[in-house]
Amino acid sequence: MKTKPKTVEKSFKATLERMPSNLGWVIIRIPFDVSKVWGVRGRLRVKGEINGFPFRTSLFPTGKGYHFVLVNKGMQVGANVRAGNTADFRLEPDLEVRKATVPLELQRALAEDRSLRRWFDGLNYSIRKWFGDMVAQPKNSETRVRRAEQIAEQLLAAREAERELPPILQAAFARDPRAWEGWQLMSSTQRRHNLLSIFYYRRPEVRDRRIAKMLEEAAARAGRRRQE
Numbered sequence: 076m077k078t079k080p081k082t083v084e085k086s087f088k089a090t091l092e093r094m095p096s097n098l099g100w101v102i103i104r105i106p107f108d109v110s111k112v113w114g115v116r117g118r119l120r121v122k123g124e125i126n127g128f129p130f131r132t133s134l135f136p137t138g139k140g141y142h143f144v145l146v147n148k149g150m151q152v153g154a155n156v157r158a159g160n161t162a163d164f165r166l167e168p169d170l171e172v173r174k175a176t177v178p179l180e181l182q183r184a185l186a187e188d189r190s191l192r193r194w195f196d197g198l199n200y201s202i203r204k205w206f207g208d209m210v211a212q213p214k215n216s217e218t219r220v221r222r223a224e225q226i227a228e229q230l231l232a233a234r235e236a237e238r239e240l241p242p243i244l245q246a247a248f249a250r251d252p253r254a255w256e257g258w259q260l261m262s263s264t265q266r267r268h269n270l271l272s273i274f275y276y277r278r279p280e281v282r283d284r285r286i287a288k289m290l291e292e293a294a295a296r297a298g299r300r301r302q303e
Contacts, residue, residue, distance in 0.1 A: 080113045080119060081168070085112060085165070085166050085167070087107070088161055089106060089162065090103065090159070090161045091151075091158045092104075093158050094143075101146045101157070102144060102145055102146060103164070104142075104143050105166075109134060109141075119133060119168060120132075121134055121167065121168055122166075122169040123166035123167060124165045125153070126154035127154070130149075138296070175200055176204075177203070180216075181210045181226060181227070185230075191231055194234050202268075206230075210222050229271070229274045230271075233271045236270045237266070237270055253293075253297045254290040256300075257292070257293030257295065257300075258293045260297060269292075272285055272289070273289065
């Protein structure tokens with residue numbers, strides 16, 4: 076049974092920094108032990124404020140003994156901060172049930188495969204909301220329908236890869252046994268997130284780069300385990 080986080084509020088200062096990756100993410104490192112304060116070692120949904128600007132997001136574990144928060148553009152604008160600035164934060168576990176709105180176009184695309192719709196409904200709130208927002212963004216109805224169909228294809232590819240890795244990933248892991256070892260060390264949720272990220276990209280060269288990044292992260296995970 077999943078442990079319910081402790082309802083403790085924490086206030087602190089933290090400096091926004093760019094995450095060392097090509098994604099351009101701006102983050103803060105949580106300056107305390109999340110597992111001791113809230114009793115959770117993995118990902119944790121939280122709500123709070125940055126310089127008084129309210130937000131809801133998640134804390135993510137790094138595997139290096141600390142958690143981080145992604146400070147998105149909306150949070151930066153609302154709090155009038157950017158990378159390099161120090162801000163005041165208030166955080167507490169977000170225990171409210173979140174419901175993601177699924178646009179009609181995506182509902183119709185997923186309705187063609189009931190098992191795919193059930194699989195989609197089993198994804199966490201943030202991912203479902205992200206896909207829903209992607210479909211809802213275009214003003215043109217034809218564009219929304221086309222995007223919903225593309226996303227349904229991506230979801231199907233990720234689900235099938237979760238059941239049995241496609242040849243492209245089997246070959247990649249065969250070339251890099253350490254990455255395969257790290258892949259097996261990941262939780263089912265972590266593997267699912269990687270598959271969704273890989274099959275989100277339609278262009279082969281971009282997908283190949285995402286696979287290479289996943290292999291690098293998996294190999295690093297295996298390396299850390301060997302050092303323990």
